[in-house]
Amino acid sequence: MKKEQYTTRIQLKGYGASQYQSRLITKKLTPIDIEKRTYIYDLSDVITSIKQYLERPKIQSQTRRKLESILKVLLERLGNVVTVPFIRGNDPQLSQVSKQLFDKIADVDRYFSELNANIATIKGKYTP
Template identity: 35%
Template sequence: MKTVTRKQLKDLGASQYQAELMTKSLTPLCRQGRANVYDLFAVSDRIRILLENSRIKAATRDVLQEVRWELLALAEQIQDAPFGMSVLDQIEEADSLHQRSEDLFAQAKARADQLRGART
């Protein structure tokens, strides 16, 4: 499950007040140590609702939008664990994810080399 805590929201750029505002109306899924854990997509939806409020200042709106984009990018990077699969299927899944990450790394490296070449 894709989850987030208030501390993680603060690490993404929100203030303590903004992190509380984003999660105040949400029900925590569980506790992790002393921190409440919230559903990542519920927090994203809550931020969207907050952004619809016309009384929010521009600086706060920018921070909320940035945190929302970071959360959505984070959600794309998280892979669900293949529980319930046989060991062989888990190995094949891990191998395919590893190959995909190597391909993405090679593409990023080629793009960086291309940009370096364009500057010179």
């Protein structure tokens, strides 16, 4: 299981959600795994759940801002890749170097999101 493809309630709490909000977001979701006593949820399911929750008309503005910021972080963790047409260039060597550069940037983004997930887990565990 890829580390960037799942999240826990503790991580959600570390990203800024309250314990109640993290439970509410994951309430209807089925955990994909249990590690020790922690339920692990699929990241795309959690994102969908947050989007559905944000569609409710009566949400406090502070809660909405908090959930939107959490949603932004979780979407970054997915690491969606936009394909770039490297073949269309006139210089094949430049196209190859550009492709390698974008691959390295994607790797750095992936490591950065894993680091942020670890930080959120630590914050969630030790924040009252």
